[in-house]
Amino acid sequence: MKNKYFLTLLITFTAIYLPVQLSAQQVFDVVSIGPGYTNQAFYSMENGEQANVSNTDWDLAFQITGFQATILVNGKNNVRLFKSGKSVNDWSALSAADTVGMLNPGNELLNQDTSWWSGAFNITADPANGFDLGWGVYDFATHAVTGDSLFFMKMSTGEIKKVWIQSLMNNTYYFAYANIDGSAEVNTTFSKSAFTGKNFGYYSIATGTTLDREPNKYTWDLSFAQYMSALPFPYKVSGVLANDSVSVAKAYPVDEQTVTPWGLTPSYYINTIGYEWKAYDFNSNAWLIQDSTVFFVTDRMGFLWKMVFTGFGGSANGNFEFHKEKLSATGVQENGGMPALLSVAPNPASEITQLTLYVKNYNADNRISIFDLNGKAVLHQTLPQQEGLITLPVSTENIVNGTYLVRLLVDGKLTMQKLVVVK
DSSP states (O other): OHHHHHHHHHHHHTTOOEEOOOOOOEEEEEEEOOGGGOEEEEEETTTEEEEEEESSSOSEEEEOSSSSOOEEEOGGGTOEEEEOOOOGGGTTTOOGGGGTTTSSGGGEEOOOTTOTTOOTTTTTOOTTOTTBOSSEEEETTTTEEEEOOOEEEEOTTSOEEEEEEEEEETTEEEEEEEETTSOSOEEEEEEGGGGTTOSEEEEETTTTEEEOOOOOTTSOOEEEEEEEEOSSSOEEEEEEEEOTTOEEEEEOSOOTTTOOOTTOOOBOOTTSSBSTTEEEETTTTEEEEOSSOEEEEEOTTSEEEEEEEEEEOGGGTOEEEEEEEEEEEEEEESSOSSOSEEEEESSSBSSEEEEEEEESSOOTTOEEEEEETTSOEEEEEEOOSOOEEEEEEEEOTTSOSEEEEEEEEETTEEEEEEEEEOO
16 A cells, blocks of 8 residues: 555656756757768767767667667668578578568668667567567576577668677677678677776677777767657658656747746656757758747756757758756655755766755654655665755665665655666
């Protein structure tokens, strides 16, 4: 019954934002991914652009952290993936004859633009089998993933390769690729340990080399790039994808000057900003920005930003123009007024995080709790006998990786914020 009550609170509270008004200032910024959208930019709401790199020099991206063993293909670079339907025992015999009828658009496997963790190599996974990862099957006893599928990959040159992701064990991916006639076969490895702190490490089949393209995953919030979207059919779009653990709420149609995030539902779909805030007008031969549209972005540190796009340069220069305004740390509160929990940082946390609190009146019932998303408490801690602004360190050393809710009871009011633990 307690869990049911907590989950009711969770659903209610996580569906709304309550901003704490700070001395906000609107900032104009431009992110450019270059003519023809050739680059990818990684952007921090707090610190601006963190990296701007070529987006046409890689073919495969391997997940570094997490448990999905995600593998992406570079749709921007016109890389296309298809499942062969053949057993791994057929690797040597796989030939051009096996591609007949297999390489049509209806069979293409795409990265999903709603999550970083659903790559083209993974989307054929059986949802009823939690150990099926698409390209292979996870062995609970050995903690290895064994490849059970063969793929055809159409390169940007039009050349067809056959690809076999053989295994993932001891933080190393083993894989093979060759020309469709079996010539120029390469058997190689990809070590996750070489890319610590990144979401993905990258590999170029064209050059046979690994690439370190991303900044540290904790330093950026948004990716500006051209990418494949399913739409009703596969199509390259230019837009903005959020980093993992960054939430976005879209407000439309609204008054851009007066809108607040109150009552909006934050989304963790990475394409919530996406590409549909702009459209090409063939009559005026210009890009038009959807007016009355505001995005509220909660960055990886837990701060809330207001973002309004003001211009788009298209393929001529790849410029994204926008205003941003830092509103606050985010929190949700039961009874209105100023939230007691102003910020949780660092967030994600590894060994320790700090809570910034505002306590108007101390009493012995003031306390901090951390719950997992099933409503199970993993930490209870009383507050010091202080009033006013307080900084409180909280150890996460004994909390396993995952997403949690920090629940603060102060002055008879309940405030919650999300906390992500990653080690």
